Amino acid sequence: MTSLPLADMGKIYAERRERAAESAARRVERERRLADAVCAWLGKDLVKREAFRDQQVIYVPIERAHETLAHCKNALGFDQLTDVTAYDTLKLEGEHPERFVMVWILTNLGQEARLRVKAYLNEDDPVLPTATDIWRGADWPEREVYDMYGIEFTGHYNLKRLLLPEGYVGHPLRKDYPLRGRGERDNFPVIPRTKKASYE
Amino acid sequence: MGLEDWLGNDFISTRVKDLLAWGRKNSLWPMPFGTACCAIELMATMSSRYDMARFGAEVVRFSPRQSDLLIVGGRVTLKMMPVLQRIWQQMPEPKWSISMGACASCGGVFDTYTMIQGVDQFIPIDVYIPGCPPRPENLIDAVRLIQEKVGKTEIQKLIDERTGIDHLARLEAMDRRKQEANA
Ligand code: SF4
Numbered sequence: 001m002t003s004l005p006l007a008d009m010g011k012i013y014a015e016r017r018e019r020a021a022e023s024a025a026r027r028v029e030r031e032r033r034l035a036d037a038v039c040a041w042l043g044k045d046l047v048k049r050e051a052f053r054d055q056q057v058i059y060v061p062i063e064r065a066h067e068t069l070a071h072c073k074n075a076l077g078f079d080q081l082t083d084v085t086a087y088d089t090l091k092l093e094g095e096h097p098e099r100f101v102m103v104w105i106l107t108n109l110g111q112e113a114r115l116r117v118k119a120y121l122n123e124d125d126p127v128l129p130t131a132t133d134i135w136r137g138a139d140w141p142e143r144e145v146y147d148m149y150g151i152e153f154t155g156h157y158n159l160k161r162l163l164l165p166e167g168y169v170g171h172p173l174r175k176d177y178p179l180r181g182r183g184e185r186d187n188f189p190v191i192p193r194t195k196k197a198s199y200e
Numbered sequence: 201m202g203l204e205d206w207l208g209n210d211f212i213s214t215r216v217k218d219l220l221a222w223g224r225k226n227s228l229w230p231m232p233f234g235t236a237c238c239a240i241e242l243m244a245t246m247s248s249r250y251d252m253a254r255f256g257a258e259v260v261r262f263s264p265r266q267s268d269l270l271i272v273g274g275r276v277t278l279k280m281m282p283v284l285q286r287i288w289q290q291m292p293e294p295k296w297s298i299s300m301g302a303c304a305s306c307g308g309v310f311d312t313y314t315m316i317q318g319v320d321q322f323i324p325i326d327v328y329i330p331g332c333p334p335r336p337e338n339l340i341d342a343v344r345l346i347q348e349k350v351g352k353t354e355i356q357k358l359i360d361e362r363t364g365i366d367h368l369a370r371l372e373a374m375d376r377r378k379q380e381a382n383a
Contacts (some may be wrong), residue, residue, distance in 0.1 A: 164314070165279045172313050181313025186321070188281050191288060193324035193362070 028054045031113045034076055038115070041071055047120070057116045062102070065119045066129045069104060073134050078106035078115060084131065084141035086121070086149050088175045099123035100151060104131070121151065130156040148173035217354075225350035226256035228343065231267035231291065233284060236274030238301040238333045245336040257343050264290040269346060271339075272325075273300040275308070276316045288323045293359045296350065298342050299325040302332045 035056035039046050047059035060068045072078040082105040089096040098120035106115045130153035131138040142153045143162040150171035203213045234242055245252050252258045261267040264287045302308035305328045307317035327342045360366055
């Protein structure tokens with residue numbers, strides 16, 4: 001293998017960086033246009049729109065979440081659901097009108113673009129329609145959200161706990177859940193070393 | 201020794217009990233319960249560089265019914281604890297156990313709702329290994345300790361204790377009944 005002079009290598013790397021930056025800029029532009037399209041479709045129902053480091057985030061009302069997701073898939077080509085998740089704001093920072101925020105991360109494989117759709121969710125009645133009828137892949141993420149936050153998805157065909165054992169009480173990723181649990185980890189039968197030392 | 205002097209160098213005298221104990225302690229069959237990174241170290245100990253076979257404990261059985269040494273290597277969660285207990289109960293007596301690493305012994309750094317803070321709260325443990333992860337030498341040391349313990353254990357007594365059945369008394373009672381029937 002012949003090695004190139006150092007100056008040439010520097011030039012090659014600089015060109016590569018430039019090309020990468022250009023393609024990133026083009027992707028950001030595509031993502032912005034797609035987000036624009038969703039906003040235009042939502043009209044006055046749009047709650048909030050923000051961009052964090054060029055990542056487009058759209059807040060929709062929870063009643064229109066399902067509809068928006070279906071529109072994203074059918075009209076805008078967001079054919080992959082990367083993740084469904086949620087987080088608990090506890091309404092701490094004052095800027096959150098409700099406690100839970102649902103997050104859907106969508107990917108448009110054709111245009112290599114991503115979009116984040118968020119929706120505020122009421123604490124007293126955390127129920128929303130499932131997205132499994134749009135993307136089959138919403139199955140396990142929704143079960144995980146149910147497991148960890150107690151958010152229910154109507155129409156989900158198999159809404160059971162995914163990670164925690166069946167029969168677990170509570171939803172531990174809610175911020176008011178104690179870190180060390182409520183004694184679940186100490187509630188097991190003890191197998192004694194000898195019959196004599198039995199604790200029963 | 202008198203007997204050996206008389207028979208020559210090809211013979212040794214011992215007790216049957218000691219012979220059995222010697223055989224038992226040098227042929228431990230471990231059951232690996234590897235749930236996290238400690239299991240990698242366990243595998244390293246079993247493989248050629250550290251070579252557990254030198255101590256007669258290389259026959260790793262993935263069936264608890266065929267093994268007599270449980271090595272708990274790794275974190276045990278809420279969901280895994282019933283499984284571990286079941287595996288321990290499926291192992292036939294006499295059996296021993298090693299708790300390998302900080303996580304299995306005390307929960308390690310994972311002090312959360314889902315982690316068991318030390319498997320010894322729920323199953324009996326004979327030897328603990330500190331470390332995160334323990335080096336293979338530590339595991340070998342633990343196996344040597346177990347071997348020492350196995351060599352000293354009176355097996356029948358151990359089984360009686362653990363099963364709660366006094367076998368000697370049962371045998372005597374059987375003998376008595378036989379004599380009564382004959383008389
Ligand atoms: S003690 Fe350390 S190496 Fe072993 S399972 Fe825990 S974290 Fe992993």
